[in-house]
Amino acid sequence: MSSARHLQPLPVPPGSDALDVLPALERALNGEGPALLPVRGDDGAEARRLTEALSGPLTSAEDSSDDPTALVIATSGSTGTPKGVLLTAAALRASAEATHRRLGGPGHWLLAMPAHHIAGIQVLVRALLAGTRPSAVDTADGFRPESFAAAAQHVLAADGPHYTALVPTQLSRLLSAGGDGLASLRKFDAVLLGGAATPPALLHRALADGVRVTTTYGMSETAGGCVYDGQPLDVAEVRLDGETGPILLRGPMLARGYRHQPEAAAFAGGWFRTGDLGRWQDGRLEVLGRADDMIITGGVNVAPLPVERVLAEQPGVREVCVLGVPDPEWGQAVAAAVVPADPAAPPAEPELRAAVRERLNAAAAPKRFAFLPELPLRGPGKPDRRALAELFQA
Missing domain, CATH: 3.40.50.12780 (ANL, N-terminal domain)
Incomplete structure (x- = not known):
């Protein structure tokens, strides 16, 4: 030019x-x-x-x-x-x-x-x-x-x-x-x-x-x-x-x-x-999610998106984001941030865990849960995984 x-x-x-x-x-x-x-x-x-x-x-x-x-x-x-x-x-x-x-x-x-x-x-x-x-x-x-x-x-x-x-x-x-x-x-x-x-x-x-x-x-x-x-x-x-x-x-x-x-x-x-x-x-x-978001827990690869899909279908779940957080035993633990449909009556963790275990496998079942009023977002509606990781580590 x-x-x-x-x-x-x-x-x-x-x-x-x-x-x-x-x-x-x-x-x-x-x-x-x-x-x-x-x-x-x-x-x-x-x-x-x-x-x-x-x-x-x-x-x-x-x-x-x-x-x-x-x-x-x-x-x-x-x-x-x-x-x-x-x-x-x-x-x-x-x-x-x-x-x-x-x-x-x-x-x-x-x-x-x-x-x-x-x-x-x-x-x-x-x-x-x-x-x-x-x-x-x-x-x-x-x-x-x-x-x-x-x-x-x-x-x-x-x-x-x-x-x-x-x-x-x-x-x-x-x-x-x-x-x-x-x-x-x-x-x-x-x-x-x-x-x-x-x-x-x-x-x-x-x-x-x-x-x-x-x-x-x-x-x-x-x-x-x-x-x-x-x-x-x-x-x-x-x-x-x-x-x-x-x-x-x-x-x-x-x-x-x-x-x-x-x-x-x-x-x-x-x-x-x-x-x-x-x-x-x-x-x-x-689409299974970002390669960077892949969770390696106990040597097993877990893609967050299929776990999110199972959890989102459970009664009482309005929104969910799944991520890996550092864990001394597993390397990374599967963690799920859940927005309940009714904040006063969040779904039971054992039932959510069992649903993932049955539909996917035991490695994909979340070891940690956090129940939040809303998911933190970045950009046009994307969950802020960095903010959620800090929340779990805190």
Whole structure:
């Protein structure tokens, strides 16, 4: 390129004010102006931290006049260190257009999650490419079903398909609250669900309540979800290294790489190495969780996600997160943080342990439990395993 383009911070306001970024986002998608670094508009300290780490001129390896970098999405991954995912306009378009093809055509979108994360900003990208005006949920007091219902009215009044995207925690709240929020949710032609693993019990409950849920798997490096209901979008390829090996992804929706990391091994050979483990089940991709989260207890490997699925199906369990914590006898002990449906009457530990032992094996049965009012979260609805590990060790 003749002169280096700069990466400019884009403060994204929370809630319905997030729509203020649409003009800047549209210019970036058209290759006009600077590349954009979306940051939280309501957290100055976090915005400064990401700006200092990631802003500035883009190098020749980070940009191209033929396919300009439109967005750099900040992600801490599993390390806590900020990384910038270089997303080109073409990658964002490929993802958004493939989503519309899978769902049944361009439509009207409701933004219900923060738009500085990839899942939120892709809602805005899809709306721009569809030529429709999105609406956004007012989250001034957090995510509330009545606010969702109010914002949904504007989207549902328009002709054509109606779409939204949620994280499992939001879906759970809408199902539990019932009323206008759930009634509105039922009217959407598709509800994309991602950001964190979806407990099967929650998915079954949503479908039984008439909600058209589509589970998604993807990340910032793939411009958002690229595997829907276990099957890749038409632009995406999935490869596994081994029967339950690491998941690799390829396609035009892939990021260019990482900011300040021109030779990142994760992108070598045109495939993105996700760091997740998975397997094929009846022709669908089943994600087993992060390889880094694998628990080695008494010499036996235990994947947390299957344990979480068993526990989430037990009576009295609303949410659960399973992790490994240091143990002098076992090396690591399987620990489960459980949010009870009724805090005054948490489920019995022996019954939870027995359910895992029966469905999986003795090694997977949690040795420690913590009953919490809520799970600590990071990013768009992901359990904060680091915070939970500190809780167990304390």
